[in-house]
Amino acid sequence: MNPTFGSILISVLAGAVQSGTILLLPTLGEVLTERSGVLNLGLEGLMLIGAFFGFLGAMKTGNPYVGLLLGMAAAAVAATIHAFICVTLRGNQTVTGLALTIFGTGLTSFYGDNWVSQRLTTVIQPMAIPGLSRIPFVGPILFSQDLIVYAGYILVALFWFLLFKTKVGVNLRAVGENAKAADAMGVNVVGTRYFWTIVGGALAGAGGAYITCCIHPYWLNGITSGMGWIAVALVVFAMWNPFNALVGAFLFGSIEALQLQLQAAGTYINSALLSMLPYLATFVVIIVATLIVRVRHVGTPKELGIPYAREEK
Amino acid sequence: MEGQEQLMLVMSNITKRFPGIVANDHVNFALRKGEIHTLLGENGAGKSTLMNVLDGIYYPDEGEITIEGKRVDLRSPLDSMKHGIGMIHQHFMLVDSLSVIENVILGLESQGFYIDKKSVAHQIEAIAKKYNFRVDPYAKIWQLSVGEQQRVEIIKTLFKGARILILDEPTAVLTPQESEELFGILREMKSEGKSIIFISHKLNEVMSISDRVTVLRKGQLVGTVDTVSITERELAKMMIGRDVLFRLERKDIEQGREVLKVEDAQAYNDRGIMALNKLNITVHGGEIMGVAGVAGNGQVELAECITGLRHLVSGHVTVEGIDVTNATPCTLASAGVNYIPADRLGVGLVPNLSTVDNAMLRKYKQQPMRRGTFIDYAAACTYADGLIEKFDIAVPLKNAPVKVLSGGNMQKLLLAREIEENPRLLIAEHPTRGLDVGATEFVRKILLEQRDNGVAVLLISEDLDEILMVADRVAVMYEGRIVGIVDAHHVDIAQIGLMMAGAVGAKA
Numbered sequence: 001m002n003p004t005f006g007s008i009l010i011s012v013l014a015g016a017v018q019s020g021t022i023l024l025l026p027t028l029g030e031v032l033t034e035r036s037g038v039l040n041l042g043l044e045g046l047m048l049i050g051a052f053f054g055f056l057g058a059m060k061t062g063n064p065y066v067g068l069l070l071g072m073a074a075a076a077v078a079a080t081i082h083a084f085i086c087v088t089l090r091g092n093q094t095v096t097g098l099a100l101t102i103f104g105t106g107l108t109s110f111y112g113d114n115w116v117s118q119r120l121t122t123v124i125q126p127m128a129i130p131g132l133s134r135i136p137f138v139g140p141i142l143f144s145q146d147l148i149v150y151a152g153y154i155l156v157a158l159f160w161f162l163l164f165k166t167k168v169g170v171n172l173r174a175v176g177e178n179a180k181a182a183d184a185m186g187v188n189v190v191g192t193r194y195f196w197t198i199v200g201g202a203l204a205g206a207g208g209a210y211i212t213c214c215i216h217p218y219w220l221n222g223i224t225s226g227m228g229w230i231a232v233a234l235v236v237f238a239m240w241n242p243f244n245a246l247v248g249a250f251l252f253g254s255i256e257a258l259q260l261q262l263q264a265a266g267t268y269i270n271s272a273l274l275s276m277l278p279y280l281a282t283f284v285v286i287i288v289a290t291l292i293v294r295v296r297h298v299g300t301p302k303e304l305g306i307p308y309a310r311e312e313k
Numbered sequence: 314m315e316g317q318e319q320l321m322l323v324m325s326n327i328t329k330r331f332p333g334i335v336a337n338d339h340v341n342f343a344l345r346k347g348e349i350h351t352l353l354g355e356n357g358a359g360k361s362t363l364m365n366v367l368d369g370i371y372y373p374d375e376g377e378i379t380i381e382g383k384r385v386d387l388r389s390p391l392d393s394m395k396h397g398i399g400m401i402h403q404h405f406m407l408v409d410s411l412s413v414i415e416n417v418i419l420g421l422e423s424q425g426f427y428i429d430k431k432s433v434a435h436q437i438e439a440i441a442k443k444y445n446f447r448v449d450p451y452a453k454i455w456q457l458s459v460g461e462q463q464r465v466e467i468i469k470t471l472f473k474g475a476r477i478l479i480l481d482e483p484t485a486v487l488t489p490q491e492s493e494e495l496f497g498i499l500r501e502m503k504s505e506g507k508s509i510i511f512i513s514h515k516l517n518e519v520m521s522i523s524d525r526v527t528v529l530r531k532g533q534l535v536g537t538v539d540t541v542s543i544t545e546r547e548l549a550k551m552m553i554g555r556d557v558l559f560r561l562e563r564k565d566i567e568q569g570r571e572v573l574k575v576e577d578a579q580a581y582n583d584r585g586i587m588a589l590n591k592l593n594i595t596v597h598g599g600e601i602m603g604v605a606g607v608a609g610n611g612q613v614e615l616a617e618c619i620t621g622l623r624h625l626v627s628g629h630v631t632v633e634g635i636d637v638t639n640a641t642p643c644t645l646a647s648a649g650v651n652y653i654p655a656d657r658l659g660v661g662l663v664p665n666l667s668t669v670d671n672a673m674l675r676k677y678k679q680q681p682m683r684r685g686t687f688i689d690y691a692a693a694c695t696y697a698d699g700l701i702e703k704f705d706i707a708v709p710l711k712n713a714p715v716k717v718l719s720g721g722n723m724q725k726l727l728l729a730r731e732i733e734e735n736p737r738l739l740i741a742e743h744p745t746r747g748l749d750v751g752a753t754e755f756v757r758k759i760l761l762e763q764r765d766n767g768v769a770v771l772l773i774s775e776d777l778d779e780i781l782m783v784a785d786r787v788a789v790m791y792e793g794r795i796v797g798i799v800d801a802h803h804v805d806i807a808q809i810g811l812m813m814a815g816a817v818g819a820k821a
Contacts, residue, residue: 165427166426167418167421170418170428171420173408174408174419177410178407181407181419182420185419186389186391186420302409302410
């Protein structure tokens, strides 16, 4: 095998895992939020909030991990507003989600203007896992990454276990599929929906903060450039399953990494066209996933987007 | 006193008011240990309210509940569960995409964080075995038949240690055979010392299964009687307050020519499964063809195919000799096909439009309501007024959304609109479901009137009694085809039951 080709491939794929993690975190969060019956189309806004407050936190404290936590917290607060409107007030979830995105974009652009073009000096650094990182080919791609990437792997397994093997997961799925039945069985519908909407928000924030605290350690208005929307689409592709979310996120990460590599290599293809690839792929993914969901019985949580009110005469 | 059966549950002086009505007016109810006690009454008699009070869903305004002599305060279904009360609702409280195991342990505090599926499965199987039935603990709910789902509900309550079981019209969705199996399970549970409250308005069942009957009427207690000392007719009288009409009168008329002919129809349902399986049916003018069958055997799809709402994959539909296979609803309407859909407020009427708007839906494209591009609203109002008067529809406000009308008045409006079109073929799907006695009688009378006028009526209903009361012939549907057609005048109910369960075809 040509060693240069091999090393290029490894660096492209390692980049794919990083870009994939940006998508993976919000996608995982939204999988859980939607499983509870709440649709949050505000992911893009939440990611921006996470990215900005993450950047701010890292800037002020000099510690990118503190930044990441601040980004998560800020997005969680914003998601709480979404939960309040959708669950308590039983508002329209689509409209509220869109409003959340507009809010996040506006808020971060307003305060972000002062920070444009400033750079973080300390960013989240890779930490190779001893042993595993030495596995040829796979090691440098998967196990020479930073803590956030590893956290992503762990969350996938953890959420899968939680969803399908524990009581918490059964309660969560029941609430999104048939809130009335869950309520009758003594499950706290409102609490479940709040909790998972906030968790989803925190994870979207983590995805955003991961961009500014690690990959692009500077602030730009609209730095997430539609990643939140891709994550919304990936949830459908993942058919609300954490493992599929991993596959989808890393697939999109690869497309992203590939187009960057192609741009860097100076191909004849217009760079604007290349940048369009991930969004184009989103269309394809949505079409394929929708067809699959239609044929199989698995799919959208039945009461996704439907507010629950106890029936009173 | 020694020898007296022990009382399991006493509800005394229960009163529950809702805005505008008293749903339970000082009702007394006592349940003995190890008895099957039927709660009998018409729609709106207050049975469900009383049971919802017992299940902790409603909190009574007055009255008290004691279980085994101890006063209890039931504020939520969870409270009731802790006192050993389990309710099996008419609409099952099951999550379709979860397995039987997951549904059984849903919300249970006794289970740990990690679900030990094997151990739960063993417990489920043990319960099922005790009462002589079977259920696959690993199956997903959507894969189960309605009868099986009901058994899952029973297991759910038993798993939680229920000693008092409430079953809300459990046989409404079952075939006669499935009902018999259910009764077997109930008798088994009774011999185990469980106390069972059985809500029903099917008199024959009440007679066969219960030890005692408590009758409610308009929120008030009529009385509690031993089943052995009363007849069906007496019970009916207690329930309705007068003698009931068991078969509706009809004119003897000459059967007309063939109006509807469906040949070898094949169509998919929403899940992409073949729902109509080479179905054939013919309906003549001046007859009511009743379509009987357990829900989900293709009745909905049949109605939709004839009214242009569902695509036929193969086969033909002709109305009065004209091929209307896969014609649009509009074409079909002009061919004289009119439709009373099961979902009267979703498909039949537009919930947020007014009575006037809904009344003119079939007419606004024609004179006099149409004036060029515009609608002559005054003409529409006049037309709506005409319908309201002719069909005696109670409409508080003509311009208020139609969804505020009562179920009976909605159905009257829908019927009025469709019948004013002078149909050749009228398709009525569950036309009396959820209606009170008065409105039910009215709807049935209209259907018979149409028949007498020579209209071909296709009546799809899950209520076998209704079909036998109204129809001239009964077609039994099973798994997407008509398995047999019998004369409604000389009918063998057992035969129909067997056909509904797919056990036999019609006798030649």
